[in-house]
Amino acid sequence: MKIGILGYGNLGKGVESAIRQNKDMELTCIITRRDPSQIKPLTDGVKVYSVADIEKLKDMIDVLVICGGSATDLPKQTPEFVKYFNVIDSFDTHAKIPDHFANVDKIAKENNHIALISCGWDPGMFSLMRLYGSAVLPEGQDYTFWGKGVSQGHSDAIRRVKGVKNGKQYTIPVQEALDAVRAGTNPQLTTRQKHIRECFVVAEEGADLNQIEHDIKTMPNYFADYDTTVHFISEEEFNANHAGIPHGGFVFRTGVTGINKENTHVIEYSLKLDSNPEFTSSVILAYARGIYRLHEEGVTGCKTVFDIAPAYLSPLSNEELRAHML
Amino acid sequence: MKIGILGYGNLGKGVESAIRQNKDMELTCIITRRDPSQIKPLTDGVKVYSVADIEKLKDMIDVLVICGGSATDLPKQTPEFVKYFNVIDSFDTHAKIPDHFANVDKIAKENNHIALISCGWDPGMFSLMRLYGSAVLPEGQDYTFWGKGVSQGHSDAIRRVKGVKNGKQYTIPVQEALDAVRAGTNPQLTTRQKHIRECFVVAEEGADLNQIEHDIKTMPNYFADYDTTVHFISEEEFNANHAGIPHGGFVFRTGVTGINKENTHVIEYSLKLDSNPEFTSSVILAYARGIYRLHEEGVTGCKTVFDIAPAYLSPLSNEELRAHML
Numbered sequence: 001m002k003i004g005i006l007g008y009g010n011l012g013k014g015v016e017s018a019i020r021q022n023k024d025m026e027l028t029c030i031i032t033r034r035d036p037s038q039i040k041p042l043t044d045g046v047k048v049y050s051v052a053d054i055e056k057l058k059d060m061i062d063v064l065v066i067c068g069g070s071a072t073d074l075p076k077q078t079p080e081f082v083k084y085f086n087v088i089d090s091f092d093t094h095a096k097i098p099d100h101f102a103n104v105d106k107i108a109k110e111n112n113h114i115a116l117i118s119c120g121w122d123p124g125m126f127s128l129m130r131l132y133g134s135a136v137l138p139e140g141q142d143y144t145f146w147g148k149g150v151s152q153g154h155s156d157a158i159r160r161v162k163g164v165k166n167g168k169q170y171t172i173p174v175q176e177a178l179d180a181v182r183a184g185t186n187p188q189l190t191t192r193q194k195h196i197r198e199c200f201v202v203a204e205e206g207a208d209l210n211q212i213e214h215d216i217k218t219m220p221n222y223f224a225d226y227d228t229t230v231h232f233i234s235e236e237e238f239n240a241n242h243a244g245i246p247h248g249g250f251v252f253r254t255g256v257t258g259i260n261k262e263n264t265h266v267i268e269y270s271l272k273l274d275s276n277p278e279f280t281s282s283v284i285l286a287y288a289r290g291i292y293r294l295h296e297e298g299v300t301g302c303k304t305v306f307d308i309a310p311a312y313l314s315p316l317s318n319e320e321l322r323a324h325m326l
Numbered sequence: 327m328k329i330g331i332l333g334y335g336n337l338g339k340g341v342e343s344a345i346r347q348n349k350d351m352e353l354t355c356i357i358t359r360r361d362p363s364q365i366k367p368l369t370d371g372v373k374v375y376s377v378a379d380i381e382k383l384k385d386m387i388d389v390l391v392i393c394g395g396s397a398t399d400l401p402k403q404t405p406e407f408v409k410y411f412n413v414i415d416s417f418d419t420h421a422k423i424p425d426h427f428a429n430v431d432k433i434a435k436e437n438n439h440i441a442l443i444s445c446g447w448d449p450g451m452f453s454l455m456r457l458y459g460s461a462v463l464p465e466g467q468d469y470t471f472w473g474k475g476v477s478q479g480h481s482d483a484i485r486r487v488k489g490v491k492n493g494k495q496y497t498i499p500v501q502e503a504l505d506a507v508r509a510g511t512n513p514q515l516t517t518r519q520k521h522i523r524e525c526f527v528v529a530e531e532g533a534d535l536n537q538i539e540h541d542i543k544t545m546p547n548y549f550a551d552y553d554t555t556v557h558f559i560s561e562e563e564f565n566a567n568h569a570g571i572p573h574g575g576f577v578f579r580t581g582v583t584g585i586n587k588e589n590t591h592v593i594e595y596s597l598k599l600d601s602n603p604e605f606t607s608s609v610i611l612a613y614a615r616g617i618y619r620l621h622e623e624g625v626t627g628c629k630t631v632f633d634i635a636p637a638y639l640s641p642l643s644n645e646e647l648r649a650h651m652l
Contacts, residue, residue, distance in 0.1 A: 013585075014583070016585075017583065017584055017585040018583060020585075021464045021465050021583070022464055042585055094652065097648055097649070097652050098645065098648055098649050101648055118652055123652045125458070125462070125593075127651055127652045128458070128636055130651045131636050131637070131639070131640055131647060131651050132451070132454070132636060132639070134640065134651070135612040135615075135636075135639035135640045135641075136451070136605075136608050136609045136612045136639075137608060138347045138348055138608075138641075139347050182598075184598075257340070257343065257344060257347070257600075257601060257604040257605065257607070257608055258343055258601065258604055259339075259342075259343040259346075259368055262600075263599075263600035263601040263604055264600050265597070265598065265599045265600060265601075265605050266596075266597070266598040267451075267595075267596075267597055268594075268595070268596045268597075268598075269593075269594070269595050270592075270593075270594045271591070271592070271593055271594075272508075272510075272591065272592040272594075273589075273591045274583075274588075274589035274590050274591060275583060275584065275589040275591075278583040278584055278589055279462075279583065279591050281583070282462050282463060282464075282583055283462045286461040286462045289461075304647075304648060304652055305636070305652075306635065306636050306637040306644070306647050306648070306651075306652070307635050307636075307637055307644075308635055309632065309633050309634055309635045310454055310457050310458060310461075310631070310632045310633075311457070311632040311633055313457070313458070313461035313462075314457055314460065314461045315461075315464075318632070318633075319424070321457060321630075321632050322423055322424055322427055322630060322632070323423070323424050325453055325456045325457050325460070325632075326420065326423050326444055326449045326453045326630055326631075326632070
């Protein structure tokens with residue numbers, strides 16, 4: 001499989017390194033909106049092209065991994081480039097998925113291509129766990145917790161506060177809430193009861209720390225509905241201890257069975273990820289394999305992780321899977 | 327969907343009660359090798375038939391759930407009855423799955439039916455987690471732990487020991503092993519390091535307790551390779567505290583990503599089940615829905631959980647799934 005990468009940020013670099021771990025895949029090109037001469041791939045011999053030349057690359061790419069942002073890039077890029085390629089993206093604005101799906105599906109079918117949108121871990125693996133959980137325990141409840149991990153959006157919000165030089169925000173599930181769900185007690189949890197928000201801030205010299213802390217904790221949507229802690233640290237400590245992009249979380253399904261609903265079951269799925277973009281990249285490549293195979297069978301249109309039978313994701317044959325993994 | 331149940335033991339009863347939790351399903355008949363008049367279904371109005379009359383029931387059943395044992399029942403029943411019906415079973419002798427698959431596949435295709443074998447949680451949901459884990463983290467290791475839960479096979483083995491009146495065996499994962507895997511240290515674990523076996527025994531009056539304990543602990547295959555504890559208890563205590571059939575377990579995938587493989591990720595899936603057969607039944611019904619839909623699309627032959635796209639398992643439409651679960 002020949003893989004192209006569009007966009008060489010954290011996610012694009014993650015895809016580049018993950019391709020090395022999949023022997024049936026080859027990175028053929030990196031495509032950028034920047035000046036191609038400014039991009040230095042980590043992979044020897046890989047060519048970098050301008051997005052202006054993308055139409056010329058049709059024979060070089062079986063699946064194009066589109067590594068743009070969900071706010072403005074992907075709603076344009078995925079429908080645009082599915083004209084020329086099979087594509088996969090990590091569109092993660094949950095509320096806008098139906099619109100994005102419809103846009104991509106129409107153009108994919110018109111051009112006999114296949115696309116998979118919203119790949120990664122949430123949406124992605126977590127979505128799968130919500131679906132499997134509700135299908136196998138129809139009378140029950142699901143719970144999704146995120147963290148401990150870095151929220152890019154909340155970190156950006158901190159950095160926009162007056163007097164803040166740098167900042168990072170960790171989303172952390174509340175331990176008591178996890179324990180209550182795990183015990184099968186089906187708790188009703190408010191936003192504040194599910195997650196806490198911990199902020200590490202490097203202040204500008206002479207800044208009013210009390211004012212910064214107040215501005216963060218009262219920020220609507222981002223922090224006001226949560227118990228938020230703010231730690232002021234030095235730039236050295238920030239760089240030494242907060243450079244990574246870890247993340248993770250939990251999906252639970254709890255439910256009952258039995259003629260009198262007397263038996264309780266708890267399904268728990270969790271991720272502890274040292275690198276959010278690298279894990280997302282790894283999931284994307286498994287699904288790139290899946291849609292490539294489906295396209296070989298003649299399937300076109302837009303898909304999600306819900307539409308791909310698990311066997312399509314593995315490099316192993318169906319016989320090997322049944323013999324060794326079932 | 328019209329569901330038939332073949333075999334009215336723990337699993338068959340679990341399927342019967344689970345059908346009530348799935349609004350798109352209806353239990354149309356129970357089929358038994360016993361005298362049908364001896365079976366008293368919990369569901370009003372459900373007819374019970376002898377297995378000798380099974381061919382006459384073709385119009386009453388969209389999917390037949392075969393609730394036999396893996397040792398001798400299913401290898402005969404599933405290939406036999408897929409002649410007449412779409413069928414699903416919980417065949418769990420891992421080593422013999424390829425043979426069973428081939429037998430069922432051939433006859434299913436000859437008769438334009440669909441079958442799904444080895445459904446439940448292991449094989450079943452745990453198999454899915456092994457597949458997904460290895461596909462999204464290709465450089466890594468997986469671990470499966472079972473328990474805490476009742477092993478039917480080991481409990482049977484205890485009851486065959488001289489002087490034992492009743493017995494139950496719990497398989498328990500070793501906490502240190504779970505912790506080491508969870509920490510991402512990729513431990514190499516022996517059989518003894520992964521699980522302990524805890525036995526509760528009601529002895530016959532006057533039996534030699536030391537001899538019973540010795541006979542259990544040294545039993546090859548079942549106990550000799552494990553740290554085993556034996557507790558002698560009264561029949562009253564046995565009935566009060568050891569009547570249930572709980573089970574569960576853990577599937578882990580740990581792996582690395584990054585250009586220098588510098589980042590570690592841990593995926594953990596766990597089940598805590600009050601009733602092993604009822605949870606198995608619930609999984610079976612979700613897959614019964616899946617193969618019924620695939621058969622409506624014209625698909626025939628033998629399938630496993632690896633072959634079914636997740637969306638087929640849910641009563642929700644694809645649009646609803648994308649809007650609410652992705």
